[in-house]
Amino acid sequence: MATRETYQLQINGEQHSVRATPDTPLLWVLRDMVGLTGTKFGCGIAQCGACTVHVDNEVRRSCVTPVGSIGSKPITTIEGVSQTEVGRFVQDQWLKTDVVQCGYCQSGQILAALALVKSKADITDADIDTHLSGNVCRCGTYPRIRAAIHSISQGLKGKTA
Amino acid sequence: MKQAHISRRGFLKVASAAGLVIGFDFPARAAQTQSAAFTPNAFLKIDDKGVVTLQLPKSEMGQGTYTAIVMMVAEELEVSPKDIVVEIPDASGKKFAPVSQSTGGSDAVRTTWEPMRTAGAVARSMLIDAAAQDWKVDASTLHAEDGKVIHDASGKSAAYGSLVGAAAKLKAPEKVNLKDPSKFKIIGKPTLRLDAAGKVNGSTVYGIDVRFDGLKIASLAQSPVIGGKVKDLNEAAALKIEGVVKVVNLGDAVAVVADDMWTAKQGLAALNVTWDEGENAKLSQADIVNQLLAAGEKEGAVAGETGKVADVMGKPGAKIISATYQQPFLAHAPMEPSNCTAHVTADRCEIWVGTQDPGETRARAAAGSGLPPASVTVHNYLVGGGFGRRLEGDMAERAAQISKAAGMPVKVVWSREEDIQHDLYRPYYYDKISAAVDESGKPVAWSHRIVGSSIMARLYPKGFKGVDEDAVDGAVSTPYDIPNTRVEYVRQDSPVITSWWRGVGPLRSIFVVESFIDELAAAAKIDPVAYRLSLIKDARAKAVLQKAAEMSDWGNPVQGLHRGIALLNAWDTYLAEVVELELKNGTPIVKRVVAVVDCGQVVNPSGVEAQLMGGVIFGLTAGLFSEITINNGRVQQSNFHDYRMIRMDNCPKIETYIMPSNEKPGGMGEPPCAGLMPALANAMFAATGRRIRKLPVLSSVTT
Numbered sequence: 001m002a003t004r005e006t007y008q009l010q011i012n013g014e015q016h017s018v019r020a021t022p023d024t025p026l027l028w029v030l031r032d033m034v035g036l037t038g039t040k041f042g043c044g045i046a047q048c049g050a051c052t053v054h055v056d057n058e059v060r061r062s063c064v065t066p067v068g069s070i071g072s073k074p075i076t077t078i079e080g081v082s083q084t085e086v087g088r089f090v091q092d093q094w095l096k097t098d099v100v101q102c103g104y105c106q107s108g109q110i111l112a113a114l115a116l117v118k119s120k121a122d123i124t125d126a127d128i129d130t131h132l133s134g135n136v137c138r139c140g141t142y143p144r145i146r147a148a149i150h151s152i153s154q155g156l157k158g159k160t161a
Numbered sequence: 162m163k164q165a166h167i168s169r170r171g172f173l174k175v176a177s178a179a180g181l182v183i184g185f186d187f188p189a190r191a192a193q194t195q196s197a198a199f200t201p202n203a204f205l206k207i208d209d210k211g212v213v214t215l216q217l218p219k220s221e222m223g224q225g226t227y228t229a230i231v232m233m234v235a236e237e238l239e240v241s242p243k244d245i246v247v248e249i250p251d252a253s254g255k256k257f258a259p260v261s262q263s264t265g266g267s268d269a270v271r272t273t274w275e276p277m278r279t280a281g282a283v284a285r286s287m288l289i290d291a292a293a294q295d296w297k298v299d300a301s302t303l304h305a306e307d308g309k310v311i312h313d314a315s316g317k318s319a320a321y322g323s324l325v326g327a328a329a330k331l332k333a334p335e336k337v338n339l340k341d342p343s344k345f346k347i348i349g350k351p352t353l354r355l356d357a358a359g360k361v362n363g364s365t366v367y368g369i370d371v372r373f374d375g376l377k378i379a380s381l382a383q384s385p386v387i388g389g390k391v392k393d394l395n396e397a398a399a400l401k402i403e404g405v406v407k408v409v410n411l412g413d414a415v416a417v418v419a420d421d422m423w424t425a426k427q428g429l430a431a432l433n434v435t436w437d438e439g440e441n442a443k444l445s446q447a448d449i450v451n452q453l454l455a456a457g458e459k460e461g462a463v464a465g466e467t468g469k470v471a472d473v474m475g476k477p478g479a480k481i482i483s484a485t486y487q488q489p490f491l492a493h494a495p496m497e498p499s500n501c502t503a504h505v506t507a508d509r510c511e512i513w514v515g516t517q518d519p520g521e522t523r524a525r526a527a528a529g530s531g532l533p534p535a536s537v538t539v540h541n542y543l544v545g546g547g548f549g550r551r552l553e554g555d556m557a558e559r560a561a562q563i564s565k566a567a568g569m570p571v572k573v574v575w576s577r578e579e580d581i582q583h584d585l586y587r588p589y590y591y592d593k594i595s596a597a598v599d600e601s602g603k604p605v606a607w608s609h610r611i612v613g614s615s616i617m618a619r620l621y622p623k624g625f626k627g628v629d630e631d632a633v634d635g636a637v638s639t640p641y642d643i644p645n646t647r648v649e650y651v652r653q654d655s656p657v658i659t660s661w662w663r664g665v666g667p668l669r670s671i672f673v674v675e676s677f678i679d680e681l682a683a684a685a686k687i688d689p690v691a692y693r694l695s696l697i698k699d700a701r702a703k704a705v706l707q708k709a710a711e712m713s714d715w716g717n718p719v720q721g722l723h724r725g726i727a728l729l730n731a732w733d734t735y736l737a738e739v740v741e742l743e744l745k746n747g748t749p750i751v752k753r754v755v756a757v758v759d760c761g762q763v764v765n766p767s768g769v770e771a772q773l774m775g776g777v778i779f780g781l782t783a784g785l786f787s788e789i790t791i792n793n794g795r796v797q798q799s800n801f802h803d804y805r806m807i808r809m810d811n812c813p814k815i816e817t818y819i820m821p822s823n824e825k826p827g828g829m830g831e832p833p834c835a836g837l838m839p840a841l842a843n844a845m846f847a848a849t850g851r852r853i854r855k856l857p858v859l860s861s862v863t864t
Contacts, residue, residue, distance in 0.1 A: 004403055024423045032378060032421035037370035038363020040545075041422070042496050043577040047801035050496055078363035091361045098353050098767050101775060102223030103360030104496040104545030110361060129810035136801060138496045138546050139223045140778030142812040144771070 007067055011036065012080030022068025026060070027051045029067045030077060038078035038107050042136070049135030052108035053077050059115045061134075078107035081114060085159075090114050090152055097148040101139035109135050113149050123153040205234065205280050207288075211308055211322030213238065214246045218257040219273065220264040220517045221249075221356060222495075222544035222551065223775075224830045225768035228355045229270050230277050232764055236347040237281030237340065239305040240321075242355060252519030252539035263518040265552050265661060267732040267828025270764055274826050282337040290334075291327035292319050342762060342823045351767040356543060368515035368542045369500040371572060376502065377406055379563055379573045380425035383414040383583045386438040386794035387656045391415055393435045399428040408432065409566040416563045418571055426576070441656050441794035449655045449791060450487070453591040457485075457612045461649030462627030464611075465637030468645030473606035474597045482684050483595035486673045487855040489788035491587035491662050492796075494804060497545025498580040501560035504570035505530045510537040510561055513572075515544035517551040525554030529561030548779070549661035553585050581804055582796040586789055587662035588613040589655075590632070592673040596643075602685020603696065606645040609636055609673070614654040616661065627652070635670030635835075640730045641678065641696040657791060663779060664835040667731035672856070675727040675839030680852060689726055689843065690715055701735045701759050701820075702728060708818055709737035709757040722752065725843025727836045732828030735759040735820075738777070738836040740844040741813075747862055749845060751781060751813040756833055758817075761824035769829050773817040776833025782807045784838040785858050 002021035009016045011034060018033045025044075030036045030053070039062055042050030046061040053062045054076040081087035090110055100106050109132065116123060116131040128149050137145070206214040215234055221227035227247060235242040253262060260276055285305045292310040293300040296317065303310055311318045342349070359365035384390065396408045399417055404424035409416040417428030474481060502513040503526065510530035516522045519539045527534040544551055560573045575583070590613040597606040611632055618625035628650045637648045662668070682692035690710045697703050706728050710716070713724060721743050728737045739755040756773045763769050786805040790797045798804040842853035845862070853861050 020421075020423075021427075024421075028421050028423040031370075032423075035372060036363070037366070037372065040496070041369065041498065041574070043801050045577075045800055045802070048496070048577075078361075082362060094361045095353065095357050098351075098357070098771065100223075100354060100357045100360040101225070101771060102496065102544060102546045103357070103365055104367060106360050107363050133808040133810040136496065136806045136808060138494060138548070138779070138806065140775030140807075140812075141771070142778065142807075142809050143774050143815055146809070 005068070007070070008072070009034075009067070009070065010072060010074045012075070012077060013083060018067070020067050022066055024067045026053065026062040026065040026067050026070065026075070030062060036077050036079050040104055040107055042105065047136075048105070049108040049112060050105050052111040052135065054111060054115060057115070057118070059112055076111070078110060081110060086118060086156065087114060089155060090117065093148045093152045093155065097144050097151065099141050099144040099148050101141055105135060105137045109137065109141075109145055113145070113152070117149065117152050117156060121153065121157065123149060205284055207284065207321055207325050209322050209325055211320050212246060213240055213244060213321075214248055216250045217247050218250070218260045218262055219269040220515075220541065220544055220547065222264070222515070222517060222547035224269065224772060225354060225765060226264065226269040228352060229764040229768055230273055231355055232347050232352055233274065233277040234281040236345060237278045238285050240308045242347060242352060244308065247355070249541050249543070251541065252523045254520065262520055263552065264547070265517055265549060266665060267734075267830040267832070269830075270826050271733060271828055278339050279337060282339055283334060286334045286337050287328040287331050288321055288324045290331050291324040295319070295324075295327060348764050349762070349766065352765050353767065365543055367497055367545045368502065368513060369497055369545065369574060371502045371513040371542070373570070376570045376572055377418045377420065377567070378422050378425050379409070379416040379418045379567075379571045380422060380429045381414060381416045381559065381573055381575055381579055382429055382434060383579060384436050385582070386436060387441045387444065389413070389436045389438045389441070389794070391434060392437040394432040396432065398431040398433065402428050402431060406569075407567040409563050411562055411566070414559065416573065418563070418567045418569070422574055438794060444656060444794040445792055446790045449589060449657065450591070452655065453589060453612050453653050456651045456653035457591050457593050457610060459651055461610050461612070461651035464628045464633040464648045464650050466647045468606070470606045470608050470645045470647040473645050474595070474608065479597045481595055481597055482681060483593070484677055484680055484852070484854060486592045486594070486676060488590045488669055488672060489856055490589050490657060490659070490790070491783060491787050492581045492584040492789050492798070492804060493548045493550035493662060494581060494801075494806075495546025495548055495550055498577055499550070499556050499575035500573060501556040502570065502572040503530075503557065503560035503564035505532070505561050505565040508532070508536060512537065512539045512557050512560065513542070514539070514557060514560075515542040515551065516554075516557075517544065517547045517549070518554065521552065521554040522557040525558040526561045529558035530565055548663040549665070550584065552661050555585070577801070578799040581799055584789075585658050585660035588616065588632075588659040589657075590669045594673060594677050596677070596681055598681060598685065602681065602687060604641070604643045604681055607643045608647050610649045610651060611636060611670070612651040612653050614657070614659045615652045616659055618652060619658070629666075631666035632669065633666065635667030635729070635731050636674060639674050640699060640702040640728055641693070642698050643696070664831045667729065668831065668835040668838075671727070671729045671731065671835045672838045672842070675729070675836075676842050676852070676854070679725070679839070679843045679846065683846070693728055699730065702730055704820060705735045705737040705757045705759050708820070709739050709755050712757065712816060712818060713739035713741065713755040715739065723844050723848035725840045725845065725847055727839035727843060729832060729836050731835065732832055733761065733825065734827030734829065734832045736832040736836050738833070738840040740837065740840040742841075742844050742848060744848050749785070749848065749858060749862070750811070751785075751841070753814045753816065754781070754837070754840075755816045756818075756836070757820070758829070758832065759820035759822055760827035760829050760832075761822050762826050763819055763822075764826065766819055769819055770817050772829040773833045774815045776831070777815050777837050778807050778812060780834040780837025781813070781841065783834075784841040784856060788857050788860060
């Protein structure tokens, strides 16, 4: 049986110490131990993207990311998105496009979109299909998510993200 | 100008140091005006700083009610929607009557349209009266604007906050004037959602996010076979795990209570539960369907009848066209999995949950805790998707049982597998329908028999008289003018418990009616739009159909693209949808959907557009992919890999149009979902020449 160990996690620029077994998914560390509940549980098997976070600036499904695999890599959750200018811009466009409905999947959608808009300029519909199809929205906000990402991509032109 | 009459007995006004607190009792129907009981339906508070606080009487589950209701109040109160603070009230019994705290059936805007505007108008009127007294002028020389009362002649003004003390001492007005729609400044204007900020920064607290000191977390396993019981479990193995606090055996379910969800799940696995599978151990999908088919041979209870169907159909030489349709069990799968937090003590039960029905939640928490409902407090939250699932109180009953047994506050979180395999499903329906057509191919008689498990009979057994009024909704009354009709209902339950699902009765009925009308059009060799138009008298129904045809370029076929159309009039709303698809190796790829709605007076066009798009996608998921099936007494699907969803890459282009109207508001949560499935099936017929008489489409085309 796995025994608990102590981990020093870098989350949204702050250090958090937690005791967990190495196989504990980051999702439950964030939600139940650190108390950052903006990262959502949706499926537990990396099929819906509700739990999406960034680890070392890359998209990760936290429900299948063992805490023991993270080490000192920085973690960004939805609560940390507003710490960067591009993050705030994504959030602003999300609001201006009136994207959200129930909102439960939107933390994951925003982190998936943020990684995409940081990765390249001139985002196409095909890019959005590729990078956002792992994030299920049951309310059906996909058309507005698509519109928001295009407006972000346009808006970021000329800005140094 | 419209006047709302207020019963003096039904009006509450409480003066307090904090400001003006007003409760309202505005009957939804004339028949209820005799009610002597004081039952306010919503609380509006304005404090001495001018802060307006609204107790939201309906649940916000994504459908935009939070924003629409605030807009209605703000319109009449003459404040900005952004300046109204919204509080989500606890379960309140009849406090909000005649507005029910239950949110379903696309009724939130419809049932609050009069009461919430009147709420704002009464407050405005009293604030104006307070200023009139203070300034010793006639109230008619004053008007309210932007949170202030203004004297028209002098321009003198007073902020609401400065008037609340005096206003609270006034008698309530006997009647108030509601604005003429031509004067609306807020209603009808696209308004960004007021609950969005917390949803883009992670700060919104859903029921599943509730945390407080001492709260433990439980993972749940209910019998995998419907009706099974726990046979054996290894409690000691679970308790050995660091962080596991308790094991609770409820007989038909077990829960492990722990410090965190992961530990609880490890504990549940360590229990190695075995089950006594009981009488449903061999239950199969075929058993259930065969029972429905057999029940369809019986005459049903008559739900609606006009003219003489039997005579017309029995005429020698009558041309009869018949079809049968099957629609599967469906799970809801909201993104927020089922969950509930409960703290049961010797004399209190406290519940924290996002629910569509706080009252039902309280009743079931009472059952689970063994305490009277009056000892139960239900705190409601923004809901991470409802779709009917959260009209049920089973989550609260389970959580109360577990908290009581564990002797501590517990948040019970369903795994996605538990959520899908222990849902209360949309019933499996079997419909038999036939029509006698005249020489032009028009229906002169229409006979429709609906077979399925009855949700109404399960929930309201005393009121059930043989017809499930929900299941026949949308079948008894259709947009079509047919002289002889008969609609029957046959109740055929199975061990699978069934409940409300986005679109409820009309969803199932409209799929059948719109598929069959399309079949009749094809048999008559008449264009589906022209055929429908020839049978419709209602101008609003005609208008949405024609607009959808126009927007989809219906009259100009495109090589390789296939279109299907559907029309509905339900929930006081008219809607037409066109699905356009192409076939790739026989599999449909939906490219475009046109959705045209006439939902009467629109409160928030941005919200209506969101519901149109969302309903189309929800309906497309169900129509293409969704079915829950049973084998050996177990639900076979378990998570999003085998209960598929439309995703970004297969989401079609959706074009919407909202008809301008000042008719009373219609519902918007369900119509777009209900119209989609028949439009999809009809497009499949256009593509293949083969009817889809069994949903979902992908199962039909691959078997």
